[in-house]
Amino acid sequence: DAGVIQSPRHEVTEMGQEVTLRCKPISGHNSLFWYRQTMMRGLELLIYFNNNVPIDDSGMPEDRFSAKMPNASFSTLKIQPSEPRDSAVYFCASSVGLAVYEQYFGPGTRLTVT
Amino acid sequence: AQSVTQLDSQVPVFEEAPVELRCNYSSSVSVYLFWYVQYPNQGLQLLLKYLSGSTLVESINGFEAEFNKSQTSFHLRKPSVHISDTAEYFCAVSEPGTYKYIFGTGTRLKVLA
Numbered sequence: 394d395a396g397v398i399q400s401p402r403h404e405v406t407e408m409g410q411e412v413t414l415r416c417k418p419i420s421g422h423n424s425l426f427w428y429r430q431t432m433m434r435g436l437e438l439l440i441y442f443n444n445n446v447p448i449d450d451s452g453m454p455e456d457r458f459s460a461k462m463p464n465a466s467f468s469t470l471k472i473q474p475s476e477p478r479d480s481a482v483y484f485c486a487s488s489v490g491l492a493v494y495e496q497y498f499g500p501g502t503r504l505t506v507t
Numbered sequence: 508a509q510s511v512t513q514l515d516s517q518v519p520v521f522e523e524a525p526v527e528l529r530c531n532y533s534s535s536v537s538v539y540l541f542w543y544v545q546y547p548n549q550g551l552q553l554l555l556k557y558l559s560g561s562t563l564v565e566s567i568n569g570f571e572a573e574f575n576k577s578q579t580s581f582h583l584r585k586p587s588v589h590i591s592d593t594a595e596y597f598c599a600v601s602e603p604g605t606y607k608y609i610f611g612t613g614t615r616l617k618v619l620a
Binding site for chain 2: 397424426435436438441443448449484486488495496497498499500501
């Protein structure tokens with residue numbers, strides 16, 4: 394079975410450009426999470442979707458960040474405009490239901506903003 | 508508010524030696540506890556979890572962790588490590604019925620030949 398799929402795996406962009414990260418959750422999972430991992434702050438939850446609806450976006454750092462989940466098999470995280478401090482590894486994870494028993498993580502997208 | 512503390516940022520250990528990675532948490536309610544492992548350039552994978560019942564939980568690759576409520580700890584142990592265990596290990600806590608993990612800052616285990 395395919396796990397959580399993220400693309401691209403690596404993204405290098407210049408400051409001010411728009412960046413779109415993509416995630417395909419595991420089939421049958423109805424909860425999706427976007428995380429950001431940095432050396433300074435560790436793993437931070439950015440936003441959580443349940444049944445394609447954003448439930449908690451309190452972790453989104455600022456208005457430059459937006460996330461969508463148009464259907465059960467696809468989600469995007471967009472940064473516009475990007476800044477060097479956005480450089481991090483962004484993970485998508487999915488799980489079954491609301492309760493946290495186990496989240497399955499994708500391989501991550503390493504974003505570098507120069 | 509819940510929090511997780513992993514005091515050791517790096518742990519070097521020789522192959523076939525035992526290892527303990529420490530995790531302490533704080534919470535005013537009962538919690539679920541998890542250990543995740545992250546191999547280089549990969550996502551996190553669940554290693555083991557404590558939800559209820561026996562306080563000693565084991566993984567398929569020889570790791571075990573024990574939930575100690577009085578000490579609010581969930582330390583990860585392995586009696587004999589392999590080179591392939593080199594990775595970063597994250598402890599996490601969640602409140603039953605919620606969707607949020609609180610992750611620790613991670614412990615980088617480096618197994619030396």
